[in-house]
Amino acid sequence: MSLHKKFEEITVKSEQIFKGKIISLQVDHVRLPNGELATREIVKHPGAVAVIPLLDDKMIVVEQYRKPLEKSQVEIPAGKLDAGEEPLKAALRELVEETGYRTDNIKLVSSFYTSPGFADEIIHLYVAEDLVKGEANPDEDEFLECEAITLEQAQQYIREGRISDAKTIMAVYAWQLYRLTGRMQ
Amino acid sequence: MSLHKKFEEITVKSEQIFKGKIISLQVDHVRLPNGELATREIVKHPGAVAVIPLLDDKMIVVEQYRKPLEKSQVEIPAGKLDAGEEPLKAALRELVEETGYRTDNIKLVSSFYTSPGFADEIIHLYVAEDLVKGEANPDEDEFLECEAITLEQAQQYIREGRISDAKTIMAVYAWQLYRLTGRMQ
Numbered sequence: 001m002s003l004h005k006k007f008e009e010i011t012v013k014s015e016q017i018f019k020g021k022i023i024s025l026q027v028d029h030v031r032l033p034n035g036e037l038a039t040r041e042i043v044k045h046p047g048a049v050a051v052i053p054l055l056d057d058k059m060i061v062v063e064q065y066r067k068p069l070e071k072s073q074v075e076i077p078a079g080k081l082d083a084g085e086e087p088l089k090a091a092l093r094e095l096v097e098e099t100g101y102r103t104d105n106i107k108l109v110s111s112f113y114t115s116p117g118f119a120d121e122i123i124h125l126y127v128a129e130d131l132v133k134g135e136a137n138p139d140e141d142e143f144l145e146c147e148a149i150t151l152e153q154a155q156q157y158i159r160e161g162r163i164s165d166a167k168t169i170m171a172v173y174a175w176q177l178y179r180l181t182g183r184m185q
Numbered sequence: 186m187s188l189h190k191k192f193e194e195i196t197v198k199s200e201q202i203f204k205g206k207i208i209s210l211q212v213d214h215v216r217l218p219n220g221e222l223a224t225r226e227i228v229k230h231p232g233a234v235a236v237i238p239l240l241d242d243k244m245i246v247v248e249q250y251r252k253p254l255e256k257s258q259v260e261i262p263a264g265k266l267d268a269g270e271e272p273l274k275a276a277l278r279e280l281v282e283e284t285g286y287r288t289d290n291i292k293l294v295s296s297f298y299t300s301p302g303f304a305d306e307i308i309h310l311y312v313a314e315d316l317v318k319g320e321a322n323p324d325e326d327e328f329l330e331c332e333a334i335t336l337e338q339a340q341q342y343i344r345e346g347r348i349s350d351a352k353t354i355m356a357v358y359a360w361q362l363y364r365l366t367g368r369m370q
Contacts, residue, residue: 004256004257004347005250005256005257006248006250006257006330007248007249007250007257007328007329007330008250008257009250009252017202017203017210018202018203018210020212020224020226021224021226022226022302022303023226023228023303025202025203025210025228027205028252030252032326032328033328034328036325036326038326039205039206040252040253041205041206041207041208042252042253043208043210043228043253043303043304045300045303048302063191063192064192065190065191065192065193065194066298066301066302067194067213067215067225067227068225068227068228068298068301068302068303068304068305069298069301069305071189071190072189072190072191072192072193073298073301075301078302080302110343110354111349112349112350112351112354113251113253113254113258113349113350113351114299114300114350114351115230115299115300115304115306115350115351116251116253116254116258116260116350117207117233117251117253117263117265118207118208118228118230118253118306119228119253119300119304120253120254121300121303123351140221141217141221141223143192143217143218143219144192145191145192158295162189164296164297164298165297165298165299165300165301166297166298166299166300166308166351166352166355167351169295169297169355170351170354170355170358173355173358173359173362174358176362177358177361177362177365180362180365180366181365
């Protein structure tokens with residue numbers, strides 16, 4: 001048995017429930033390791049990128065309304081992959097669209113699944129430095145506001161709940177580790 | 186306008202698409218700040234807890250199969266909130282169910298949304314110390330294996346892709362910061 005197939009759940013039947021603009025939903029009927037049957041509710045997502053944009057001693061963040069939470073949130077720039085798009089290219093695209101900044105100095109920090117219990121969404125997280133300011137150009141249904149914040153402000157925003165999503169809290173941890181150790185991981 | 190309602194998207198209509206055992210799905214038709222209409226695909230989730238269980242210089246992790254990813258993954262112990270359950274109680278319950286360990290020394294590290302673009306899932310992340318070993322007792326459709334790993338092993342698992350979910354990578358960062366600064370955030 002392959003290392004990554006331990007406790008494998010074999011698909012007996014897969015029902016497509018919904019196919020939307022961004023996500024789709026399926027229910028898989030599976031056979032468990034003990035032979036019993038169970039169902040798994042699975043959201044399929046195209047994948048996304050996020051960028052930690054560092055400018056001197058600050059990080060560039062964007063505030064936007066998050067309908068699932070019914071509130072606005074401060075997050076690092078991020079967005080979905082277009083069909084067939086390379087993550088690195090998507091990261092540079094989202095950075096300039098949302099903040100106006102461009103750079104040639106961008107590195108992968110990590111790629112992670114956001115909710116492996118019910119979704120296949122993966123986020124490729126990059127750090128961008130040596131930023132050069134240009135013109136922001138968000139999508140037509142995207143309303144957001146940029147801000148440059150210090151590490152202390154970021155930690156304050158976490159305490160206040162203005163920053164409260166996994167990728168941005170992870171970015172703040174990675175940034176703090178970068179300050180302490182010179183490395184992002 | 187409230188601080189947390191900037192760029193608010195007003196619901197015009199909400200369609201329930203699916204109601205499952207764990208998640209449900211709705212499509213909200215919204216009015217954007219510029220007056221245009223758009224749709225938002227939203228997954229509703231009951232919320233979850235996760236625990237960073239520290240035992241001497243090691244962290245207790247569990248390996249399980251993640252159907253949405255079609256592979257097994259090493260993660261910190263975690264699970265959904267039962268209806269009306271307090272997060273702290275759920276964290277202690279999941280810890281003992283999945284690892285057998287009990288403790289009175291447990292603290293909230295942070296609460297975060299995993300995928301604010303399409304889901305309302307929140308994870309309450311705790312750190313548990315002074316662990317006392319007992320009997321594990323996973324749910325009947327849950328197959329998992331416990332392991333105690335060092336920080337260096339955790340970092341190696343991240344490089345190998347055996348650890349690749351947001352909450353566990355965040356846990357490893359938080360643990361590393363705890364070592365360096367004596368604080369989890």
